[in-house]
Amino acid sequence: MTVKTQIFRFEDAGLAYGDAAETLSDVNIDLGEGEFRFLTGPSGAGKTSLLKMIYLAMRPTRGKFFLFGEDAANAPREALPPLRRRIGVVFQEFRLLDHLTAFDNVALPMKVAGVNLNQYREDVSELLNWVGLGHRMDAKPATLSGGEQQRVALARALVSKPDLILADEPTGNVDPAMSERIMKLFVELNKLGAAVIVATHDLHLVQSLGKPVLRIADGRVSRAPGAGGGGGR
Amino acid sequence: MSTVDPMDAPGFDEGATQGAPPKRGFFSRFRHEPLLPEAGAGGAPLTAVIAVMSFLAVLSMAAVLIINQSAGRWTAELRSEITVQVKGATAAEIAAGASAAMRVLRETPGVEEATLKSEAEAAALLEPWLGKNNAVAFLTIPALIEVKVSPTLRDDLDLLRNRLAAAAPGATLDDHATWHDRLATAAQSGQALAFLVFVLVMGAACAISIFAARAGLAANHDIVSVLHLVGATDEFIASEVQRRFFVLGLRGAMTGLIAAFAALGGAAAMLNAGVGRDSFLPQFSMGGWHALWLFSVPLATCLVTAVTARLTVLKTLRRQY
Numbered sequence: 001m002t003v004k005t006q007i008f009r010f011e012d013a014g015l016a017y018g019d020a021a022e023t024l025s026d027v028n029i030d031l032g033e034g035e036f037r038f039l040t041g042p043s044g045a046g047k048t049s050l051l052k053m054i055y056l057a058m059r060p061t062r063g064k065f066f067l068f069g070e071d072a073a074n075a076p077r078e079a080l081p082p083l084r085r086r087i088g089v090v091f092q093e094f095r096l097l098d099h100l101t102a103f104d105n106v107a108l109p110m111k112v113a114g115v116n117l118n119q120y121r122e123d124v125s126e127l128l129n130w131v132g133l134g135h136r137m138d139a140k141p142a143t144l145s146g147g148e149q150q151r152v153a154l155a156r157a158l159v160s161k162p163d164l165i166l167a168d169e170p171t172g173n174v175d176p177a178m179s180e181r182i183m184k185l186f187v188e189l190n191k192l193g194a195a196v197i198v199a200t201h202d203l204h205l206v207q208s209l210g211k212p213v214l215r216i217a218d219g220r221v222s223r224a225p226g227a228g229g230g231g232g233r
Numbered sequence: 234m235s236t237v238d239p240m241d242a243p244g245f246d247e248g249a250t251q252g253a254p255p256k257r258g259f260f261s262r263f264r265h266e267p268l269l270p271e272a273g274a275g276g277a278p279l280t281a282v283i284a285v286m287s288f289l290a291v292l293s294m295a296a297v298l299i300i301n302q303s304a305g306r307w308t309a310e311l312r313s314e315i316t317v318q319v320k321g322a323t324a325a326e327i328a329a330g331a332s333a334a335m336r337v338l339r340e341t342p343g344v345e346e347a348t349l350k351s352e353a354e355a356a357a358l359l360e361p362w363l364g365k366n367n368a369v370a371f372l373t374i375p376a377l378i379e380v381k382v383s384p385t386l387r388d389d390l391d392l393l394r395n396r397l398a399a400a401a402p403g404a405t406l407d408d409h410a411t412w413h414d415r416l417a418t419a420a421q422s423g424q425a426l427a428f429l430v431f432v433l434v435m436g437a438a439c440a441i442s443i444f445a446a447r448a449g450l451a452a453n454h455d456i457v458s459v460l461h462l463v464g465a466t467d468e469f470i471a472s473e474v475q476r477r478f479f480v481l482g483l484r485g486a487m488t489g490l491i492a493a494f495a496a497l498g499g500a501a502a503m504l505n506a507g508v509g510r511d512s513f514l515p516q517f518s519m520g521g522w523h524a525l526w527l528f529s530v531p532l533a534t535c536l537v538t539a540v541t542a543r544l545t546v547l548k549t550l551r552r553q554y
Contacts, residue, residue, distance in 0.1 A: 057462060077467065077551065085464035095459050099270040111268070112465035156463070 287489025304420030343386025482535030
């Protein structure tokens with residue numbers, strides 16, 4: 001029997017913004033290597049907050065959080081960048097750097113990791129070709145359409161070949177055909193070994209792919225009824 | 234790290250034009266593409282302020298050097314010269330005393346040169362106060378002997394003073410100590426003041442860097458956040474800001490240096506024109522070492538700017554992010 005390596009695990013974790021009531025409470029979920037989860041729930045339920053905790057933009061205000069085996073809730077600041085480099089994030093609002101070209105945006109994770117340009121130049125170019133933007137490598141984000149920006153963001157999330165891919169509403173700005181292609185891509189990447197969490201409110205897509213679903217409602221994360229293999233406890 | 238290669242999955246490239254990596258010239262490998270935008274660190278206004286700071290810093294350093302050079306020359310001249318004054322009731326008594334004093338001076342080791350001023354030359358020194366010919370007509374003018382002495386003799390004039398007093402009872406020796414001490418004090422005060430200005434200008438450059446670095450971070454909050462989220466360390470971000478500030482600082486500092494050299498050149502031309510008429514004015518000239526000191530000022534300015542920005546960014550990131 002093969003034992004899957006754990007990607008992350010929350011234990012009784014909670015997240016509050018300032019002195020306000022907890023946005024997320026009693027989070028007890030985990031994700032193993034190569035697993036796929038959809039994350040659904042109404043707008044404002046806390047999907048983005050949960051993803052922020054996972055990609056270490058925020059830390060839980062209570063409880064425990066282990067990421068790649070490290071105690072990420074209490075790890076010193078210096079320990080966080082190496083963990084973040086193992087995660088590829090497709091942000092809901094893309095968060096591309098407007099003053100950089102598509103090429104430089106995609107290359108960003110490599111640059112901050114100190115990789116030499118000669119080592120990632122071909123990879124970044126191939127990846128941009130792969131997302132169909134080979135002809136727009138020198139374009140600035142402002143000159144790209146929403147769908148093109150989405151694909152640049154996708155390429156940036158994948159360039160460092162992450163162990164965990166997080167996507168926050170990745171189909172929110174593209175047409176249905178492109179939505180389907182992007183979702184299928186995540187499934188393919190998952191088959192290749194990456195753990196994937198996709199936050200979406202597009203239930204049609206969720207149902208069509210038949211993957212396990214985590215549902216957030218009233219600040220609590222639970223496994224959706226009928227979904228197989230979910231990590232909620 | 235997993236070995237997942239996204240390109241093993243089906244891509245989006247059907248029908249799209251394939252592109253080659255962006256063409257970047259040979260020198261691009263040495264060029265650093267800034268991850269923070271130009272305007273983020275203050276840009277042109279910061280360059281202008283640093284240029285002004287550098288200008289003032291170079292001028293204050295030049296003042297330190299000029300005062301040091303001039304004071305050194307003045308005090309050296311004063312230290313190497315003494316004056317012997319011979320008084321008497323009559324001209325004959327003064328002349329006898331003067332020749333006795335000259336004899337003592339010639340026989341004293343360490344006396345390099347002794348020049349007895351004529352009565353006309355001595356009277357000329359009084360003209361500004363007593364008017365032409367009045368001094369000779371109404372006063373018995375003491376004899377003046379200008380003496381150049383070696384440093385060894387200058388350190389111990391008591392023996393010479395005693396021998397002069399014994400040979401010519403009306404002879405007194407003036408070692409210019411009062412002038413020397415006053416001049417040295419004035420020079421030291423001037424140098425201290427100029428150095429204080431230099432330190433204050435550097436302090437102002439630090440303060441400006443802190444303000445600009447904080448403003449830059451606030452203006453680029455989203456970019457800094459993205460850099461963190463893709464795995465950048467605080468040191469990486471601080472290095473980006475430091476590099477940016479160093480370039481801006483260097484640009485501003487060199488502008489300030491050029492402006493300061495132009496101002497110093499103009500001042501030197503005016504001052505040196507005046508030296509011919511009044512030798513008390515300092516000779517304005519700079520040697521290689523002086524130029525080296527002045528060139529080090531803009532370098533120090535941009536280093537101070539860059540290092541301050543780095544430390545500010547590190548501190549701010551640890552506190553805010």
